[in-house]
Amino acid sequence: MLPDSENWFTEVCKEAGSVVGWQVDEHLDHVETEFQTIDVYRTRHWGNLMVIDGFVMLTTRDNFLYHEMMTHPALFAHPAPKRVVIIGGGDCGTLREVLAHREVESAVQCEIDEQVTRLSEKHFSELCERNDDPRAELVFDDGLAFIKNTVAGSLDVILVDSTDPIGPAEGLFGPEFVADCHRALADGGILVQQSESPLIHQNLIEGIRGNMEKAGFDTIRTLGFPQPCYPSGWWSATQARKGGILAPPSADRFEGSGIRTRYYNPEVHRGALATQMP
């Protein structure tokens, strides 16, 4: 039993029979968009909390884990990540980490629902602090169509920072989209998909890896990391490379990048690459 359900936001994970929740002090926003319902709460100890269709997207306190691990292992595995596209990622946290890499020349964020970004600007402004970077472009459109229409071989990294594989994001977990990503990537290009919990969603991860294999990717790795606000608190990003290996950077490259992180470092990267499915 919760001490006072009125003052808690909780998310039940039906397939795992588990729940996570946070004490909330204020319901800051409630927006119904063409695509989904977005809520933002002020929590007692986790800063702000964004929820889409009842599923937790992020909190101020712990989103650094997800955003660092979606971004840095891919960008540091690529020798020259110049052209980056983020599909989804409307909170702009992944974009912020991408723009921390000096090699990046163009970072396009293609989010289907503009309201996610507008609410992030309002309630997670620190994640949007690099949105004015001249290398950044914010597009509000369908990610499936965006990748389909991308010139073949024109991207170095695609980061699929999606919601769960139900609702608007469902197609982002399908084989056609993954094949389109393969086509859009240059040789040596890297695709990353957020791939849910290594403990709860092993079938989904196998499906993602199967799609990547079928699409012709050569190296596929699933990297695990802690992520308190998601079911089980253990999450993953699955990477696929079009030619070439997936490896952490040298300590020199990481230190030379000047990028400050709270979780990621090359040794953590190496450990995440060794994640085995339990």
Add this chain to the structure above:
Amino acid sequence: MLPDSENWFTEVCKEAGSVVGWQVDEHLDHVETEFQTIDVYRTRHWGNLMVIDGFVMLTTRDNFLYHEMMTHPALFAHPAPKRVVIIGGGDCGTLREVLAHREVESAVQCEIDEQVTRLSEKHFSELCERNDDPRAELVFDDGLAFIKNTVAGSLDVILVDSTDPIGPAEGLFGPEFVADCHRALADGGILVQQSESPLIHQNLIEGIRGNMEKAGFDTIRTLGFPQPCYPSGWWSATQARKGGILAPPSADRFEGSGIRTRYYNPEVHRGALATQMP
């Protein structure tokens, strides 16, 4: 709100304003001992769940993470872990992992509350499968006194697999106990303390590390790992060595050990050693 509070066990973490919980189908046991209250539930998707004084101890589904990460990084960092003592650990899961190491000649588990072990034998029998190993000794006594009375320099590894730092386990987080552990360890010996969440309990971790430093330990490292059933889903074990470094084993040593794991491997070990406090 939870869909039906009657059928959920939830644990609120007051200091973090967060909650985790599981759907439960049956309340299997309720035992009040001299030290604490122990409950065991059958959950819908996590196997059995043991709770002490309202705090989750373990579930069938995810305890491998904690038990592997409490044990293997220490035993593989030691060249010859022959004499091992576990303080607490009454569920016998840590003992099972310790006994997987062929170099171990003696593994003593000193748990203050015999009922924890009796209930584990009943509801988590897989964790107790090595309790009959002739190298194993189960002692039910006060861990503080046990370490104080241990011959100086007679142990290679001490694993403090305790409950939270309130109630019976409080003294296990104090400076005197840590100093006694230092005295009981041989040169090159390693102490491991479960040290709570890197996200929520940073002050506690700093305190543990401070005690270790004051006790004269030479190398101190806090290793993070996912642990779904504990608050934030991100947990840690802090290691301290009396002379010598803390490093992962070679791939040859790990493979030669014949130990099968679901999470631990030398690369994961290396990554965990690189955990930084956020």
